[in-house]
Amino acid sequence: MTFSKQTSELVGEFVGTFLFVLTITMATIGIGTLAPLAIGFMLMAMVFTFGYLSGGHFNPAITFATVITRHTPIPKFVRYTVVQVLAAIFSTLYGSAMVGLSIPVPTTNTNIVSIWQSLLSEGVYTFALSCVVLHVAYSRQRTNSFYGFAIGMCVMAAAFSVGGFTGGAFNPAVATGIQLVACIGGNCSPLIFVWMYWLAPLGGAFLAGFIYNMLDTADRKAAVEASNGAQSAPQEPAVLQG
Numbered sequence: 001m002t003f004s005k006q007t008s009e010l011v012g013e014f015v016g017t018f019l020f021v022l023t024i025t026m027a028t029i030g031i032g033t034l035a036p037l038a039i040g041f042m043l044m045a046m047v048f049t050f051g052y053l054s055g056g057h058f059n060p061a062i063t064f065a066t067v068i069t070r071h072t073p074i075p076k077f078v079r080y081t082v083v084q085v086l087a088a089i090f091s092t093l094y095g096s097a098m099v100g101l102s103i104p105v106p107t108t109n110t111n112i113v114s115i116w117q118s119l120l121s122e123g124v125y126t127f128a129l130s131c132v133v134l135h136v137a138y139s140r141q142r143t144n145s146f147y148g149f150a151i152g153m154c155v156m157a158a159a160f161s162v163g164g165f166t167g168g169a170f171n172p173a174v175a176t177g178i179q180l181v182a183c184i185g186g187n188c189s190p191l192i193f194v195w196m197y198w199l200a201p202l203g204g205a206f207l208a209g210f211i212y213n214m215l216d217t218a219d220r221k222a223a224v225e226a227s228n229g230a231q232s233a234p235q236e237p238a239v240l241q242g
Helices: 005-054 060-068 074-099 112-137 147-166 172-184 189-193 196-214 220-232
Strands: none
Touching (some): 005 074, 005 147, 005 172, 060 074, 060 112, 074 172, 172 189, 172 196
16 A cells, blocks of 8 residues: 555654654753754754655744745645644653653743744744745755755754743744643643744744745746747737727
């Protein structure tokens, strides 16, 4: 039995997201402030592993960025997002079976300054991550052999930079999955910030996609051929309106 292309994509996204989120939970407990190292390298490994099947998004914000650049249709975005969130939930439940429900949760303080800082941090570093993904995996340099390394190291740098006061999710599925499972364990207060972990990353992803569309990212050979074809095509006579 062989899965269809669509099923293979969804399985790749589920497994990759599951292992990525599990690493976030376990590394944060196990090595604390050095957790971004494990998180970045696991993301790199998952992107290299499943990138050829699904694109290796593991993040609704990344999938949304590819919608803005017209690489992903809306129905596929919906399927990916559902699978990514479900994978994050099951992954956190699996981790909780090992270490208990007292798990680290992406959250911030309820004062307006902390919320503002978190919005800016989550937004700008998701923008950075989306830019990296789009330019190393979808532009004319997409045949490179370093795309996974660049993506993983971007998440590592972002987590080291602002993870200490925003939770460093940069990923709505990660935040939602962990917050929901934490609520099962009685810690529901982080759920009041779930909107922030969707709004800021999606906003950053939208901006990254918008800028990508404005830049010279397409295959130049294809663009030249299209231009030459347009110039050599016979011109239709103008129709006068009277």
